Amino acid sequence: MIMMSxxxxxxxxxxxxxxxxxxxxxxxxxxxxDCGLEAARLFVLNALxxxxxxxxxxxxxxxxxxxxxxxxxxxxxxxxLYVVIDEQGADHDKTFTVEARLDNIILxxxxxxxxxxxxxxxxxxxxxxxxxx
Numbered sequence: 001m002i003m004m005s006x007x008x009x010x011x012x013x014x015x016x017x018x019x020x021x022x023x024x025x026x027x028x029x030x031x032x033x034d035c036g037l038e039a040a041r042l043f044v045l046n047a048l049x050x051x052x053x054x055x056x057x058x059x060x061x062x063x064x065x066x067x068x069x070x071x072x073x074x075x076x077x078x079x080x081l082y083v084v085i086d087e088q089g090a091d092h093d094k095t096f097t098v099e100a101r102l103d104n105i106i107l108x109x110x111x112x113x114x115x116x117x118x119x120x121x122x123x124x125x126x127x128x129x130x131x132x133x
Contacts, residue, residue: 107129
């Protein structure tokens, strides 16, 4: 449970990664101070197990737009274009659908709660198509 001001909570503080990271760091510190290094190490390994497995499998890469741009520029000498094709929902709760295109060819499409998220999803779909051949 994280205590925060009403304003911080209203502005999405409970979902802010920096706040969650600081809270996680504080928990690790308390475990270390109370139980020692080995207990803190085991807690961290257990808490981050799925992330560490992703890293082992090289599935931790999240900047798919950069990877797609490097691919398209390497082969086609141009970057993909991201086009918002749909917006749904109220202003405070929109969902975006975006297509990644190269010369009007749809490489992939994605959906997200922000344009950036939808662009990343579109780039990921494009990379998955490329990988399959």
